[in-house]
Amino acid sequence: MKKSISNRTFPTTAAAACLAAALILSTGHAPLADTTFEDGYKAYEQTDFAKALKIWLPLANSNNAHAQYNLGVMYDLGRGVAQDKKKAMAWWLKAAKQDLPMALHNLASNYLFGVKDENQQKKALAWMSRAAELGLSRSQYSLGKMYLHAHGVEKDEVLARKWIEMAAKQGFDKAQYNMGKLSRDGVAGPVDKEAAAQWFLKAAKQGYAKAQNHIGKRYANGDGIEKNEAEALFWVTLAAKQNIKSAENNRKVLVKKLPLDEVNRIMTRVYSWKPEKK
């Protein structure tokens, strides 16, 4: 009985042994015993990429989507391994087949715009769409922008607004800024200056420079929000600090209009300001 069991299990054991041997040969090291995915992440954070690789590779080979995704990142960036975009894509593809949103997003990001082949473009669009459906705000935003500017897909302002709004509602600053522009211009919806100002303000509070300049201008002109030149100066100064050229011009105009003590008070606020974290 024992013999028959060992005979039946031999091929599996042999395959496992071969796999382990291949692993040792490919990394130059034996896999680490008693380690977890999280141990791999700790090593990665400490930039000990060789150790992270040793921990994640066996997991990835046993179809752990998170380990497959992280190996993709390592090959994409050349961390602990020679940079190899094809290997990165191959690992991300394995994880994407298991519906891992970040793998779908990265896979699509490397393909979109980068290939002439229409079939590959369609695949990239499908990956980005799936990541967006799974709730990833960066993917929702990217997809929205693609529909808005007809990049790799037919222009569709309704879909563009739908995806950008979903990302904005999740707190994604660039999407909030874009919702500000869509509301301002009445794209796939009514012109709504109040809504535009509120979206710009949300993104500005997160530190998004262009939104800070936009809300500053709106405060200065009372456009969709109650006129307040002190608030205007506060926001355009923050934008100017991030090298937005027109913000610097707006700042100069406002500084001349406001009393010196008010300007000083605002500068104190500017230097102690920290962006909200989402």
Added chain:
Amino acid sequence: MKRILRFIPSALAGFALIVIVSSAKANEQEAAAFISNLANQALQTLGDVSIPLEAREEKLRVLLQDGFAMKFIGRYVLGKYWKKMTAAQQEEYQKLFAEWTLRTYSSRLGGYKNQKFTVVKVIDNGKKDIFVKTRINQPGGGDPIDCDWRIRKVNGKYKIVDIGIAGISMLLTQKREFASLLNRNGINGLIEMLRVRNSKFTAMSS
């Protein structure tokens, strides 16, 4: 006396040669120090494990930006398309291009655990640019990472103007890729591509 007079021009030529050679030597030392300083910044910033790696890398990108002639590189790779952009597009493009360049190439300065960064050779052939060849030896005997930094003095400060990987210029590679993309997707397409590429996620924790 005649002999002495005959000797003077060749002596002056010799002196001029020594001045040129020593000036080239000084430039080479300065250039090596410039690149080594960037590598040290990488080492110090990435070595501070009290903050997450993604935040450390972002901090490093901000620090390194000043070491690159980013506006020049950004304009050069666009070629004739630069003048076709609006001022807002130029501003947006330069910001995204700088981030993307630093995301792609900053790891060539090393700074990760047990990596050893060395300046292998500096070549100053007396023209506008100096080439600094560097190598990173990987822990565990992985393939070394080689890089050629083409640097130039801009307003008295050294700046990186091109990066060579395996003898291939980043400037020329990008110019070709961007030209093809601009033909297919236009200026907004290029901006979107950079935005999407910069939006890639890094390693996940669980």
